[in-house]
Amino acid sequence: MKVRVAAVAVIGVLVVGVAVRFGPGLVPADAEEAGRPVVRVPKVDAPLRQPTTAMTFTPDLPLVQNGLYKAGRVPAVSCRMPVGAQTSRAAVLAAATVVLDCLDRSWVSVVARSGHYFESPGLVVFDRAKDKSCELREIHASAFYCSKDNKIYLEWKDYLQRGNWNRQIDLLDTMAHEYGHHLQRLAGILSYGWDPEASQTSAAALLKSRRLELQATCFGAAFLGANKTSLRLTGERLRTWQHQTRHSGDEYSAGKLRDHGSRQSQWRWAAPAFQSANPSSCNTFTAATTKVS
Known part of the structure; x- marks a missing residue:
């Protein structure tokens, strides 16, 4: 999750089949979707693991030795930039669709090399005041990923509060x-x-949450670094991204819940990944707790 000083934006993730959520929000039952029919391999719906033991952090192999960490650099794929002002629901959806296409084309080969099956997520823009789905009934999140239906959700009206x-x-x-x-x-x-069954505000749960969220930030920075030229993340635009990243963190959330990582931790994971464009720098699950504060 990233909560910024200038523009408060709560970004979160929903875990399938459990009542865990980081940055809760509402999603639409009838919202417009934009799946990306890019390069695909067969979809495999493997059952998600639901452990029965009490939640504690342990160095499990899928976390600490995942193939994503060894898959190599994210390739540059000549991304297109969104055009026009993002001042309507349709415009936000169109712009996000362009970015999603770039993300798919960048990551598909990395996922394949990691030994995992690739599929593109769906994309939904929602209206916090009207839309409900993905088992959410609270009104907080500006953006989140819902693993229940494999979709990225964006609250489009939040973009009206910022300059182009x-x-x-x-x-x-x-x-x-x-x-x-x-x-x-x-x-x-x-x-x-x-x-x-475990408390989602326990110290162990919050630590796991921070590891997940900081890793997502790290993966995102690797993509941005790989495609910085076509995304025009240079000069003043790069400094804007750096400022936003340095001023994202739990310090800026309303409840000060330590579930996404401090501003120092956000930058600690984003900066190296941007430079390397490699998910190998994103193994937050072997990092000392001080590195994921």
Whole structure:
């Protein structure tokens, strides 16, 4: 999750089949979808693991030795930039669809090399005041990934509060982060180890949450770094992204819940990944707790 100083945006993830959510929000029952029919391999719906033991952090192999960490650099794929002002639901959906296409083309070969099956997530823009689905009934999140239906959700009206320049950078960063949760799902990381009976505000649960969220930020930064030229993340635009990332973190959330990582931790994981464009720098599950504070 990234909560910024200038524009408060709660970004989260929903775990399939349990009552865990980071940055809760509403999603539409009849919202417009935009799945991306890019390069595909057969879809495999493997059952998600639901452990019965109490939630504690343990170095399980799907987390610490995942094939994503060894799959190599994210390739540059000549992304198109969204055009026009993002001032309507249709415009936000159109812009996010362009970014999603770039994310798919960048990550498909990495996922294949990691030994996992690839599929594209769906995309929904929602109206917080009207829409409900994905088992959510609270009104908080500006953006989140729902693993229940494999979709990225964006609250389009939040983009009306920002200048066009910040809207573009924020949309790139938000989509890249939420796609990071999609990658975690494909790699078997996202829901591994959750206990639906455990308190989701316990120290162990919050630590796991921070590891997941900071890893999604790291994956997103690797994509942005790989495609910085075509995404025009240079000069002042790059400095805008750096400022936003340095000013994202639990310090800026309304409840100050330590579930996504501090601003220092956000930058600690984003900066190296942007430079390397490699998910090998994103193994938050072997990091000391001080590195995922």
